[in-house]
Amino acid sequence: MTRPYYLTTAIDYANGDPHLGHALEKVGADVIARWHRLQGRPVRFLMGMDEHGQKVFQSAQAAGMAPQVWVDGISARFETTWRGLHCSHNDWMRTTAPRHATGVRALLERIRERSPDDLFDGEYEGLYCVGCEEFKQESQLVDGRCPEHPTRDLVATRERNTFFRLSAYRDRVLALLEENREFTVEPVTRRNEMLAVLREGLQDISISRSRLPWGIPFPGTDDETVYVWFDALINYLSATGYPADGWDEIWPADLHVVGKGITRFHCIIWPAMLMAADLPLPKGVWAHGYVQWGGAKVSKSEGAAVSLDGAVERHGPDALRYFLMREVGFSNDGDFSFERFDAVYESELANGLGNLASRALAMIEKYRGGVVPAGGEGESLEAAGERALMAYAVSMDGTDLKGAAEAIVALVTEANGYITVAAPWALAKANDDARLDAVLAALARALVRLAVLAAPLMPAKAAALWTALGQQGTPDAGWERAQAPAIAGARVVKPENLFPRE
Ligand SMILES: [Zn+2]
DSSP states (O other), X not given: OOXXXXXXXXXXXXXXXXXXXXXXXXXXXXXXXXXXXXXXXXXXXXXXXXXXXXXXXXXXXXXXXXXXXXXXHHHHHHHHXXXXXXXXXXXXXXXXXXXXXXXXXXHHHHHHHHOGGGEEEEEEEEEEETTTTEEEOGGGOBTTBOTTOTTSOOEEXXXXXXXXXXXXXXXXXXXXXXXXXXXXXXXXXXXXXXXXXXXXXXXXXXXXXXXXXXXXXXTTOSSEEEOHHHHHHTHHHHTTTTTSTTGGGTOSOSEEEEXXXXXXXXXXXXXXXXXXXXXXXXXXXXXXXXXXXXXXEOOGGGTOOOOHHHHHHHHOHHHHHHHIIIIIOSSSOEEOOHHHHHHHIIIIIIIIIIHHHHHHHHHHHHHHTTBOOSOOTTSHHHHHHHHHHHHHHHHHHTTOHHHHHHHHHHHHHHHHHHHHHHOHHHHHHTTOHHHHHHHHHHHHHHHHHHHHHHTTTOHHHHHHHHHHTTOSSOSTTOHHHHHSOOOTTOBOOOOOOSXXXX
8 A cells, every 4th residue: 555645734723713824724735735646646634623722711711611612613613614625634633532632642651651751840930822822931032022922911820730851852853953854844944943943952841731621631640731732733643543553554744734933843842752752753844934914914813804704705715725825825924915816816817727728618619519639749839738747846846836836827828828829710711620630639738737737726626627628537636647638539518617707
């Protein structure tokens, strides 16, 4: 059996509604998952919810609900939203699930067994950000406040906790990140940030909370629960079934996709936890930037205005997926605005891909009764298609999802220009059947390629185009078809308007 590509997203905190910032991460990871499937590789794609912690407990109390009822509602809302955006995850982890608690207990017991000195009792006194669910060190504060949650007051907290000896792993994690081979942190700006943190040195961290009942009981203690972040990180492992048989057929993860604000947990604490347990490390972390709205981070907790539902309704889920990857991107911060969304939709989807498909298919219908003629391999458009495939694959392999979208745009532009120059209507008028066959065939071949290339970004629209090209099923595993787009003899049908204008 081929080992699956194991991909995860961050699990979202069960507090508030899904927003565009969450959507960027889920869609980007879904595009990566679909890229691997496109090449025929099985993918295990995990998403889920982070359901413990003080903030969830407080929100449930404020709503007059039992915490489990509260998180059940939020989990359903998030997952429905991601399915509506065509996310193709095949596991949904909730940290309140019994299988997760089993994994957390097993990992802690294993750390205690393999590295007994690394768990110890201590007293913690410090400033706690309820927004981050994290104790903050002085060096992490800006003007005495959490930079991620500048509107929240930090809470001075003092309690007896269990600690994890993170400081003992500083040298090993530093060497790991300096080498950047077995465990990669990308993009490079994020890796450099983590290297700077490591070079400053690490402090041991509290990994339990006293008197917070909403959490997983900490093994070997009476009144402590596992600190929400320590608990949450373990979801990537517990989702493999750990410690039950078969977990190591899935673990280690190939890629953790997370936001740039939580790299310290994923690039430093998580590898150290696994080292302490003597378990294999994930192969990499990809830390994307934030969606900006008018120059500020889109995040519900800071009261931003843009609604995810409104963005989905604007031009449908596929168009939003496309716009997030094409315009916001998956590396740095990027701006979202409806003006820009409308402009890109109009120029690249409605006038670009949509118009190309409808013109080409209408001409095959009109001049060849809807049957794709043979030939086309010698046309200039064929070379453009091959270039697009190459650029797309290089971009996807480098998690340059914006670059992958650009490769699609480039081929659409070539194909629309090719129609203008080849002028099939003039060839028909002149009864130049051989040339007309070649041109129509080349266009059909380009559309096969575009359906395949578009599949990870716009799965529903790509499937509609695939059907219009007279193909069975979906283009979802069609990378080979894109390389050799045999389509002569297919009976095309006029597609529904792929990208209608309002
Ligand atoms: Zn914070």
